[in-house]
Amino acid sequence: MHEFTPPSxxxxxxxxxxxxxxxxxxxAADAVARTRVLAVPVKARGAESFARRIVAGRITPAHTVLELVFPMRSDPEVLRPHWQRAAQAILTHLDRGEDVAFLCEGDPFTFGTFIYVFREVARLRPHAPVEVIPGVSAYHAAACRxxxxLAAGDDRLCVLPATYGVEVVETMLERFDTVVLLKVKPVMDALLDMLARTGLTGHAVFVNKVGTDEEAVVTDVASLRGRKLDYLSLMLVRNPARVKEPVLRGCRPKVGA
Ligand SMILES: C[S@@+](CC[C@H](N)C(=O)[O-])C[C@H]1O[C@@H](n2cnc3c(N)ncnc32)[C@H](O)[C@@H]1O
Incomplete structure (x- = not known):
């Protein structure tokens, strides 16, 4: 006898x-409109959710808003219990057959908290259906703004949090034509030192809260030294002096082959 598993x-x-x-x-707009349970990430209970703010005009009394707390910490050991609690809260609804839309700033699979929650849900309920709706990443919006x-022809593009360390960023700038730096806030002064030393200060642009009322573009990045920055800020750096190796083209099919 097979046990009956209700559809998730x-x-x-x-x-x-x-x-x-x-x-x-x-x-994304359609998903928000048709999903009753909206999971919103917050850094502390009752705190404002940036993702929620983006869709503020689309949330109606018919929605149930599920606040999920993820503190602003980088240590996975501190965050893991929060990912697990979030997954459990989501499962309460999935197990009743209710869909849950986890609201993500930018793109869900680009350095997003959703990735960890998705993995935890998939571990606990491997058969639960999952759908991921891509979003415009902050760095795409900043590049256009x-x-x-970001990259053309045989250019190389690298995207990484600056918090990996300034040495890593410097190495990436030797290997890539464009380096997108997320999470610049805690390391800005060290980044500015490195840019000055490598002659790249004039090839960097800083963007604060792109696409919001508080958007700001700073091309004179040296002026950011010592300034209090927002978490939602990033930097794009071009390295016009990157030494390009010959591009391997052997895997391209030959015309007429
Ligand atoms: C955890 S990552 C999330 C990235 C997001 N999933 C995306 O696709 O844009 C957070 C970092 O993304 C960048 N970021 C997110 N939203 C931003 C915005 N509106 N303006 C500038 N940077 C932003 C900042 O560097 C921030 O520290």
């Missing part, structure tokens, strides 16, 4: 873009 609700990871409501995709092409 679907977990949706919904990318909402960087903050400008006009950058919410039609698919500042007219900074």
């Amino acid at each position: 609700g679907t977990l949706l990871g919904v990318g909402l873009g960087p903050g400008d409501p006009a950058l919410i995709t039609l698919k 500042t007219l900074t092409p």
Whole structure:
């Protein structure tokens, strides 16, 4: 005899873009409209959720908002219990057959908290359906806003949190034409030292809260030294002097072959 397993609700990871409501995709807007349970990440109970703010005009009394707390910490051991609690809270609904839309700033699979919660839900309920709706990443919006092409032709593009360490960033700048630096806030002064030393200060642009009312673009990045910055800020750095090795083209099919 097989035990009856009731059908699970679907977990949706919904990318909402960087903050400008006009950058919410039609698919994301539809997911928010049709999903009753909206999971919103907050850094502390009762704190404002940036993702929630992006869709503020689309949340109705018919929605149930599930606040999930993820403290602003980087240690996975501190965060793991929060990912697990969040997954449990989501499972309460999925197990009743209710869909849950986890609201994400930017894109869900680009350095997003959703990744950890999704993995935990998939571990606990391998058969629960999951749908991930891509969103416009903050760095895509920042590149367009500042007219900074990210990569063309045989350029290389690297995206990483600056908190990996300034030495890592410096190495990436030797190997990539464009380096996108997320989470610049805690290491800005050290980054500025490195940019000055490598002659790249003039090739960097800083963007605060792209797509929001508080958006700011700073091209004179040296002026950021000692300034209090926002977590939602990033830097794009181009290295025009990157030494390019010959590109291997052997895997391209030959014409007429
Ligand atoms: C945890 S990552 C999330 C990235 C997000 N999933 C995305 O696709 O854009 C957080 C970092 O993304 C960057 N970020 C997110 N939203 C931003 C915005 N509106 N303006 C500037 N940077 C932003 C900041 O560097 C921030 O520290």
